[in-house]
Amino acid sequence: MRKISLLISILILSFNVSARQWKNIRIEVEGLYPPFSKSEPDGTVSGFEIDIAHALCTKMKAKCTLIKIDWDALIPSLLVHKGDAIMASMDITKQRKMKVAFSDKYLQIPASFVALKGTGYKGTNTFMKDKKIGVQRSSTMDLYVSENFPSAIIKRYNSVDEMYLDLKAARLNYILGNYIATKTGLLEKKGGNKFAFVGPKLSNPKWFGEGVGVVVRKGDKDLVIQFNAAIKAIRADGTYKKIQDHYFTFDAYSGKKQ
């Protein structure tokens, strides 16, 4: 009898573990990527992804803490348990999937080159030879440029702000960045009117992944399930659209015009 009760309690316990509901989630954000995630003067973060994060947490009935971490350090910090999830415009790619797990996508924005107005552009390695291209280090754009234009001079930056500074200083011929982030952070800012998008919008999943998902550790399958359900819920009840319309005039979920 005792053995059976022990067995039952173990079963209940293991059931509890497998369906563990996360109540406290520490979400890593970057805070240097307007309009998705930017830092306010008082030290808090705001932006599209931050609002989505809060909406997801409300749906999951979880208490969320946002932690600001440098782009480079996001995944390493996640792996050493400094945070539980990453929401920082991180695209779902094969390379990253080797180290971490992703939720379903909640955002998808194409990438595009930016250069001085009137600069020519051809997406070939010979055309790009010795051209200086700026990208954010270890982003999908970095991967794209590194694999497609090996004869170009690739400059890798910690944050996009430093990259914009160097483009304005004519230290770079091109930058490759997120279409919306470069539009808000560079083209629509002071001194940005000298620059324009060149070439097509890029979104080939081979380099740019399948959209942006929430990143979690591989072991935390339950957290993925929780996030997926919450994403589905805010998509269904209109919360997502409300937040999206506050920031964009297009469909942020597919990256296309509404």
Add this chain to the structure above:
Amino acid sequence: MNFTIIINEYQLYLTGLWTTLWLVSFSLLLGLCIAIPAGIFKSSKNKFIRLPISAYIYFFRGTPLLIQLFIIYYGSAQSEFLRSSWIWDYLQNAWFCALLAFTLNTGAYTAEIVRGVIAAMPKGEIEAAKAYGMSPLQILRRISLPNSIRRALPAYSNEVIFMIHSSAIAGIITIMDITGAARVVNGRYYAPVEAFSTAAMLYLCLTFTTIFIFKQWEKHLQI
């Protein structure tokens, strides 16, 4: 731990090692060219020579190298005047900004070493040389120079090692030195331990080679 990724990316590290090597060697060499006259004239009696040199040494020893690098790299880009002048051909390159910052920095520190060595020159040796009837040039070549170098070497070897280590900040302005390579590898594979311990090993090799060379040199001078 998975060091196969390092073997896959060894080329990145080799270019990084090469960049660090030439960047540091050139700045040390050019820095020395600044340091020797600056160190000699710092104790000049003429105010107009002494004060600018003191100001230069004071500024570059008084502020962090990182700040100096930022001022030169990002600061120069803000000035319309600089950007329209010929000097911009150089300043627009990250490597030139790093070389300039490192040279001026090590120049200031080494000038202080040179000044200390001159101030501590034993008077008796020079007087003895004069008594033998040597000309000032002969005194410099036979007595003061060898003596000074011998006394300056330990302090200078320290400066060289500090310079190798400080050069790690070059990666911040997009230069692919050893640290820059480690950061790219870390970014690609999310393996900070492997990426940065490889960089540390390379720095260790550089440092130990430097120490070895200076030891041999010191031994050679101790006749």
